Amino acid sequence: MKTSRARNKIKHVISTTERAKAIDIGEKLLEKEARRLGVQLSKVTKSELERVAAEYGYSKIEELHAALGYGKFSPRQVLQKAVPGLLQPEPQPEPPRPAAQAAGPVAAGEHPDLVIKVKGADDLLVYRAKCCNPIRGEKIVGYITRGKGVAVHSAACPNVQNLFYEAERKIDVEWARSAHEAFAVRIVVYTDDRPGMLNQITSILFKEDCNIRTLEARPDDGKGNEGAVVEMTVEIRDKKQLERISSAIRRLSGVRDIERVQ
Numbered sequence: 001m002k003t004s005r006a007r008n009k010i011k012h013v014i015s016t017t018e019r020a021k022a023i024d025i026g027e028k029l030l031e032k033e034a035r036r037l038g039v040q041l042s043k044v045t046k047s048e049l050e051r052v053a054a055e056y057g058y059s060k061i062e063e064l065h066a067a068l069g070y071g072k073f074s075p076r077q078v079l080q081k082a083v084p085g086l087l088q089p090e091p092q093p094e095p096p097r098p099a100a101q102a103a104g105p106v107a108a109g110e111h112p113d114l115v116i117k118v119k120g121a122d123d124l125l126v127y128r129a130k131c132c133n134p135i136r137g138e139k140i141v142g143y144i145t146r147g148k149g150v151a152v153h154s155a156a157c158p159n160v161q162n163l164f165y166e167a168e169r170k171i172d173v174e175w176a177r178s179a180h181e182a183f184a185v186r187i188v189v190y191t192d193d194r195p196g197m198l199n200q201i202t203s204i205l206f207k208e209d210c211n212i213r214t215l216e217a218r219p220d221d222g223k224g225n226e227g228a229v230v231e232m233t234v235e236i237r238d239k240k241q242l243e244r245i246s247s248a249i250r251r252l253s254g255v256r257d258i259e260r261v262q
Contacts, residue, residue: 006118006171022069029068033075044082052081071125071149115181116152118142119172125149126173132157132262135183137239142173182235184213185242186261192254193219193228201230204248211235227256 034041046061053064056073068075115136118124126142132154134140139155143163152173153160163169191197198217205212213233220227236242242260249258 006124019066023062023065024069026065026068026075030065030075030078034079037076037079039079039083048082052078055081115176116140116173117176118150119174126152129153129157129159131159133183133185135185135236135239135242136175140173140175142171144169144171182211182237184233185236186231186233187246187258188261189230189232189249189258190220190256191228191230191252192256193226194254197228197252197254198230200252201249204245204252205234208241208245210241210245231261 031041033039049061049064053059053061056064056067058064058067064078067073068078116126116128118126126149128134129143129151134152134154134157140152141155141160142150142152145151150171150173153163189201191201202212202215211234213235215230215232217228217230220229234245236245246258246260249255
């Protein structure tokens with residue numbers, strides 16, 4: 001089965017050294033969350049942690065820490081089981097919204113990234129790499145990291161060649177069909193410094209029903225001429241929408257260049 005192949009590949013890649021690192025990460029995550037919530041972890045007994053480990057199907061506390069390090073569940077969930085009644089349950093995720101109502105943008109590096117999955121497995125920890133922040137429609141590749149799950153890069157990411165010198169760490173990933181999330185994309189536009197330019201740019205975004213999260217316009221002092229720079233972060237649904245917006249802005253009179261900033 002595809003699922004077992006995907007899992008077996010990850011298990012094969014994660015060596016004993018990486019498991020030790022995952023245990024260390026899990027311990028630190030648990031300590032950090034306990035401090036944030038005001039829980040004295042020193043007062044949580046070994047037997048209580050062993051009980052929590054058993055509830056998750058592990059025979060040792062180290063296995064519980066490793067699972068935390070691999071991102072199989074959150075440290076808050078462990079603390080809720082270890083000190084029941086002290087913490088409020090985590091809020092349940094909202095049910096999926098209809099396609100007509102786009103969900104909020106997905107931040108780069110967010111865990112887990114529900115818009116992407118490992119082929120053949122739906123419940124493995126996957127996240128979009130911050131270096132390239134791929135969006136729906138772009139070709140993507142997965143990289144099995146050390147204790148942090150599967151990092152997903154754009155196939156055009158300049159870091160990909162450096163990462164995949166260890167070919168066994170590469171794993172097939174795909175965009176989840178049912179997701180409707182928007183992606184936060186940073187765009188920089190270089191233009192002539194003249195009235196009405198900013199209005200023309202924002203009008204294009206309005207026609208595309210594209211939400212603007214941040215926007216800043218300033219003189220392009222570095223060019224030594226009468227130019228301007230417009231930096232903005234916008235919510236993009238997929239690669240095709242980004243290409244439409246970029247093409248429309250590029251056609252505006254006075255626009256010198258436009259680029260997507262990773």
